[in-house]
Amino acid sequence: MKKILTAKNLILLLGLATIIVYLFNHEQAFSILLMAKNYLIEMLSVLPPIVVLIGLFQVWVPRQTVEKAMGSSSGLRGILMAILVGTVAMGPLYAAFPLGISLLEKGASLFNVAVFLCVWASIKIPMILFEIKFLGLDFAGLRLALTLPSIIMISFFLTLILEKERKI
Amino acid sequence: MFVLTIWILAGLLLALSLFKSKEKTAASLLTSWKFFRSLALPVLLTIWVIGFLLTFLSPELISRVLGQNLGWRGTVLAALFGSVVLIQAFIAFPLAGSLLRQGASVSAIAAFVTTLVMVGVITAPLEIKFFGKKFTLWRNLLSFVFALIIALIMGARLG
Numbered sequence: 404m405k406k407i408l409t410a411k412n413l414i415l416l417l418g419l420a421t422i423i424v425y426l427f428n429h430e431q432a433f434s435i436l437l438m439a440k441n442y443l444i445e446m447l448s449v450l451p452p453i454v455v456l457i458g459l460f461q462v463w464v465p466r467q468t469v470e471k472a473m474g475s476s477s478g479l480r481g482i483l484m485a486i487l488v489g490t491v492a493m494g495p496l497y498a499a500f501p502l503g504i505s506l507l508e509k510g511a512s513l514f515n516v517a518v519f520l521c522v523w524a525s526i527k528i529p530m531i532l533f534e535i536k537f538l539g540l541d542f543a544g545l546r547l548a549l550t551l552p553s554i555i556m557i558s559f560f561l562t563l564i565l566e567k568e569r570k571i
Numbered sequence: 572m573f574v575l576t577i578w579i580l581a582g583l584l585l586a587l588s589l590f591k592s593k594e595k596t597a598a599s600l601l602t603s604w605k606f607f608r609s610l611a612l613p614v615l616l617t618i619w620v621i622g623f624l625l626t627f628l629s630p631e632l633i634s635r636v637l638g639q640n641l642g643w644r645g646t647v648l649a650a651l652f653g654s655v656v657l658i659q660a661f662i663a664f665p666l667a668g669s670l671l672r673q674g675a676s677v678s679a680i681a682a683f684v685t686t687l688v689m690v691g692v693i694t695a696p697l698e699i700k701f702f703g704k705k706f707t708l709w710r711n712l713l714s715f716v717f718a719l720i721i722a723l724i725m726g727a728r729l730g
Contacts, residue, residue: 410612410696417619431626439622446614448574450607452581458603459584462595493573497617497697501606504701517710525688530664537668538680545725546681553717561709 446497453498457505470510477515482555485515489522499523513565517558525550613696620693621657628656630666637667637683638675646722649679653686654715657693678726685718 425432473481492499499520507516526547534543588596633656637649658666667680690711691698698707 410616413696414612414616414619417616417623420623421619434626435619435622437622438625439618442618442621443614446618449577450610450614452577454603454606454610455581455585455600456577457606458599458601459581459588459596461602462599463588494577496691497694500694500698500701520710521689521714524691525685530688533664534684537664538671538684541729542671542677542681542725545728546685546721549721549724550685553721557710557713557717560713561706564709565706 449494449498453501457501460505461508464509466510468509469506473506473511473515473519475512475514477512481512481515482518485511485519486522486526486551489519490526490528492523493527493529496520496524512562514558514562517561518554521554521557525554610697610700613700616696617693624656624693628652630658630662634666634670637670637679638673641679642676645676646678646682646719646726650682650686650690650715650718650722653683653718654690654711655692656687657691658687663687676726677730678722681725682718682722685721686715689714689718 421432421435424435471477472484477484489499492502503516503520503523506519507513511519531543531547534546585596588599633652636652637645639645641648663684667684671677671680692711695707695711698710702710
């Protein structure tokens with residue numbers, strides 16, 4: 404059962420679906436492939452430097468440094484660190500996954516990595532400015548004020564669930 | 572801007588690393604390459620799904636659904652939309668703003684914007700690749716629930 408939903412099979416399924424779309428509507432099938440190609444180019448422009456940076460990080464940054472800054476005994480400072488790193492970093496969420504996992508492997512706590520990921524996804528200075536401009540200060544301000552505690556709680560529950568299962 | 576910065580940063584640090592130790596740099600590049608190769612399938616899967624979504628889930632369709640006032644069902648629908656679509660914030664905020672001015676409910680727009688950034692169904696294959704199924708499932712599920720809570724509070728305060 405588990406083996407059915409592999410990436411390979413899903414890709415085969417998508418290929419099949421694309422062919423079916425093609426039979427009914429040529430243009431839509433071409434649109435699917437064109438959009439996919441555009442995103443592939445975008446991802447390929449981001450991922451190579453990210454993996455290079457991660458390789459360097461793995462080799463050069465000592466485990467103790469990460470453990471001390473963001474490990475399980477880093478307390479409030481670790482959380483603030485995770486929030487800071489997540490806020491100032493720019494880029495799409497899929498760029499944060501490899502960074503997050505290398506932080507985890509270097510001894511950062513699961514809680515702090517979860518905070519880092521969620522903050523990266525949702526709190527960015529230019530994004531906030533943009534939101535204020537288009538949705539107003541009340542909307543953006545309240546949403547930000549609610550998002551931060553939500554992230555802390557999401558990360559707390561996530562850690563609770565995963566640590567109990569010891570899956571990660 | 573981000574792309575250029577990160578290429579320059581990676582290039583500079585790589586040069587610095589090469590200057591300090593050839594062996595360590597070789598080891599780091601090997602790690603990078605393995606990493607990159609393991610990403611091939613998830614990336615292919617992700618971009619293909621994006622191709623489907625962008626073709627069949629147009630901004631017009633999203634506007635049509637979000638623009639209606641469907642009460643709490645509208646909020647849940649908006650949250651679902653935000654979870655599956657992948658729009659850059661720089662397009663999403665103007666879109667959300669215009670919908671709000673046209674009379675869409677605050678909670679629906681808040682749900683849409685919040686799940687848009689926090690929940691990523693399309694990027695799930697990549698997230699699973701790194702963090703595993705369990706982490707990915709729960710992070711997204713919890714984010715979805717909290718997005719709804721945020722949306723309801725915002726609807727009550729601003730709506």
